Amino acid sequence: MSGRDVRRYMEELLAGRPPRAFRPDDQEAEEMRAAIELRAARHGSDTPSEDFLASLQRRLAAEIDGEEQDSPPETGTRRRQVLIGTTAAAAAAAVGAAGAVVDRTLLNPAEPEQPAAQTTLEPNNGSWRPIAAGADLPEGGTIAFDIGTVSGFVRRANGIPVAVSGVCTHQGCKLWLDAPADRLRCPCHSTSFSTDGVVLTHQLRVAPTPLPHLQVRENNGAIEIFGPTV
Numbered sequence: 001m002s003g004r005d006v007r008r009y010m011e012e013l014l015a016g017r018p019p020r021a022f023r024p025d026d027q028e029a030e031e032m033r034a035a036i037e038l039r040a041a042r043h044g045s046d047t048p049s050e051d052f053l054a055s056l057q058r059r060l061a062a063e064i065d066g067e068e069q070d071s072p073p074e075t076g077t078r079r080r081q082v083l084i085g086t087t088a089a090a091a092a093a094a095v096g097a098a099g100a101v102v103d104r105t106l107l108n109p110a111e112p113e114q115p116a117a118q119t120t121l122e123p124n125n126g127s128w129r130p131i132a133a134g135a136d137l138p139e140g141g142t143i144a145f146d147i148g149t150v151s152g153f154v155r156r157a158n159g160i161p162v163a164v165s166g167v168c169t170h171q172g173c174k175l176w177l178d179a180p181a182d183r184l185r186c187p188c189h190s191t192s193f194s195t196d197g198v199v200l201t202h203q204l205r206v207a208p209t210p211l212p213h214l215q216v217r218e219n220n221g222a223i224e225i226f227g228p229t230v
Contacts, residue, residue, distance in 0.1 A: 118197055118210040121150070121165065123228035130222045137161060137223055142195045144177050150227045152214050153177060153184060155195045161223050163216035164197040170208040184211070 131145035131154065142155040144166065151174065152166040166175050166184070173188035183200055184193040191202040197211030215226035 118213060120213040120215065122215065123226070126226050126228045128217070128219070128224040129227050130224050132223045134161075134218050134221050134223055142177060142179070142182070143223075145225065147225060147227050149230060150214065150225070152211075152225070153195060154214075154216055154223055154225070157196070161216045161218055162196060163214040163225055164193075164195070164211040165214060167211075168208065169211060170202075170204060175211075 129147045131147065132143050137143055137154065137156045139156050139159065142153050144153050145151065146166075150165070152163050153175075154161050154163040156162075164184075167173070168175055168186040168188065168191060170186065170189060170191060173186050175184040175186055175193070177195075178185050178192075181192075182195060184195060186192070189202070189204060191204065191208060192200045193211055194200055197213065199207050199210055202208060217224050217226075
């Protein structure tokens with residue numbers, strides 16, 4: 001490859017035109033990155049054309065496929081890294097924080113969501129408050145409650161009452177019980193939880209944390225919640 005190819009690439013990039021495809025070596029890739037940084041520093045560089053971004057993605061896919069077919073494994077791997085780094089950098093320089101049309105999975109693949117541990121709310125100062133008669137809570141049943149300082153849902157599993165908070169862990173919207181589906185639903189962002197607080201569905205970028213448990217007991221035929229005192 002000649003220096004002419006690199007100059008042509010940089011001139012087209014700085015002019016805002018889709019550069020022609022070629023395979024750079026390490027030194028050429030560094031020169032191209034310098035041109036990318038200059039292009040990104042220009043006023044208005046955060047509003048690229050859709051054609052430019054689409055060209056970057058097409059070139060990346062085509063060049064990677066081509067080099068894997070005719071390059072030795074070691075050389076192909078090294079050049080693949082150079083190509084990915086250079087093309088991703090060009091796309092990153094062109095994409096703004098708002099209104100971007102590039103596929104962000106190319107630039108910043110989403111990391112797997114790690115489920116958060118389910119906690120138990122333990123007030124510093126509280127008291128046991130009755131919320132229902134034990135006879136009103138059959139096995140597998142769920143009852144909503146609100147004692148003023150805390151609201152939630154209590155269910156009976158394996159003969160034992162278990163309670164969770166009734167407030168969505170995303171933005172604090174109050175959940176409602178969808179009894180036929182046996183789940184708790186948030187009216188704000190279409191999130192749903194199981195009656196033991198586990199996240200079942202959501203449309204958020206990051207999954208909300210599970211609902212915290214509440215301290216609950218069955219005492220003298222009554223279901224009681226340990227809630228904070230005012």
